[in-house]
Amino acid sequence: MLAVVKTENRQEVAVRPVQLPKLSSGEVLIEVDYCGVCGSDLHAYNHAPGYEFVELPRILGHEVSGVVVQVAEDEDQHLLNQRVVIESIQYCGECSNCRSERTHICERFRVIGLHFDGGMAQFVKCHSRFVQKIPDALSSPIAALVEPLSIAIHAAESIGRVKTGDKVWVQGCGIIGLFVGVVCGLAGAEVTISGLPRDKEARLRHASDFGLKSFIVGESANSNEKVDLLFECSGSPGGIRDGLERLKKGGRTVMVALYEQDIPLPLTKAVRNEWELLTSYGCQPVDYGSSFSILKQLESQLQNIVSIYPVTMAPQAFNDALQQKVLKPVLSLRG
Ligand SMILES: [Zn+2]
Ligand SMILES: [Zn+2]
Known part of the structure; x- marks a missing residue:
């Protein structure tokens, strides 16, 4: 064979x-x-x-x-x-x-x-x-x-406890990011999925087919509105830090990506904001x-x-x- x-x-x-x-x-x-x-x-x-x-x-x-x-x-x-x-x-x-x-x-x-x-x-x-x-x-x-898709369900539901009305930010627009966005959308959350300019024509192109808003880093207009729930699906060193900037006090973040290097996290800020820092695997x-x-x-x-x-x-x-x-x-x- x-x-x-x-x-x-x-x-x-x-x-x-x-x-x-x-x-x-x-x-x-x-x-x-x-x-x-x-x-x-x-x-x-x-x-x-x-x-x-x-x-x-x-x-x-x-x-x-x-x-x-x-x-x-x-x-x-x-x-x-x-x-x-x-x-x-x-x-x-x-x-x-x-x-x-x-x-x-x-x-x-x-x-x-x-x-x-x-x-x-x-x-x-x-x-x-x-x-x-x-x-x-x-x-x-x-x-x-x-x-x-099962991995996204585990991340969004079991770990993220997403619910109707949640504002959700998904960092990273690979298949897991897209699927996490899809599952959150089906749960009634308002979802934005972020990617890079090069993702526009390839990976982010289909986000709107699933009712997801997309955000292009460096191109889309930024807003100061904070989100309830952040999913880090990019695996990029800057991704988690950029994402945390968008998280409201008491918000929850779920790390779903795997990282090819160790990444420093702003833990004092996390404590002062009482952010839940969660991980999801498989x-x-x-x-x-x-x-x-x-x-x-x-x-x-x-x-x-x-x-x-x-x-x-x-x-x-x-x-x-x-x-x-x-x-x-x-x-x-x-x-
Ligand atoms: Zn797989
Ligand atoms: Zn066992």
């Missing part, structure tokens, strides 16, 4: 023939239809600090939609021929966090496509407990967005259910933000994503 392999060389992926995965007990084999290219795939592609744990060569990919074609256990027969997605965070089920339904921060968690081989391949295997069936009405390319299995419903609801707008590349063009997809030319590259594994 063909797979997209992250090689030992920085900013290089190669499309190569590799061995078909062999199932161990409890596992299922999935023939992959689509696999999204995620921010964390790009961090791995870049050999970013914090990604040293990724052993190379590695088949990347955790935003998978596909069809179960083989199961190791009789009890998993019901999954055969079903369209499924894979939960990216594979948890132990036994540690104290898992036992209190916080599987996304499992002490022994492993992410498919980073800790072990993932779904940018014609076939991928995983334990049956980490697959979720795709609702019939939802198309497979859009179903591949379920994980990034998502929980339950978030996938809400995520599927939102994907269905917004399917037609979402089709405009996805750029589909045949698997053989994976190097191009990574490059376009790194240069921020496209909002959401998705690989088609069936050619």
Whole structure:
């Protein structure tokens, strides 16, 4: 089978023939239809600090939609021929966090496509407990967005506790920023999403399709109006500091991005303003259910933000994503 392999060389992926995965007990084999290219795939592609744990060569990919074609256990027969997605965070089920339904921060968690081989391949295997069936009405390319949208749901709802009428500022207009904005908008918040001038024609172009206001740093007229809730999804060193300037006293900020360097924070100011400084990581299995419903609801707008590349063009997809030319590259594994 063909797979997209992250090689030992920085900013290089190669499309190569590799061995078909062999199932161990409890596992299922999935023939992959689509696999999204995620921010964390790009961090791995870049050999970013914090990604040293990724052993190379590695088949990347955790935003998978596909069809179960083989199961190791009789009890998993019901999954055969079903369209499924894979939960990216594979948890132990036994540690104290898992036992209190916080599987996304499992002490022994492993992410498919980073800790072990993932779904940018014609076939991928995983334990049956980490697959979720795709609702019939939802198309497979859009179903591949379920994980990034679930991450936004976790950030906006569970951590950010967004509510109707909140003024929300989303710093950063990548897919997670956009999705956080979308989830807050659906919750009845008034959302502005900020980006740079170069984002206007590419990543920010579709914000208004989802009812979000956009703000271009250095171009849009600034106002002194403060917001209730800030989501930092840019990962840029200046992003969090600029964003905090917009936060009202007693406001809440949720850091969702991952940072390639340590960033100093104005903590005295944070104390005097009693800002809540929160972090959000990953998502929980339950978030996938809400995520599927939102994907269905917004399917037609979402089709405009996805750029589909045949698997053989994976190097191009990574490059376009790194240069921020496209909002959401998705690989088609069936050619
Ligand atoms: Zn992802
Ligand atoms: Zn655990």
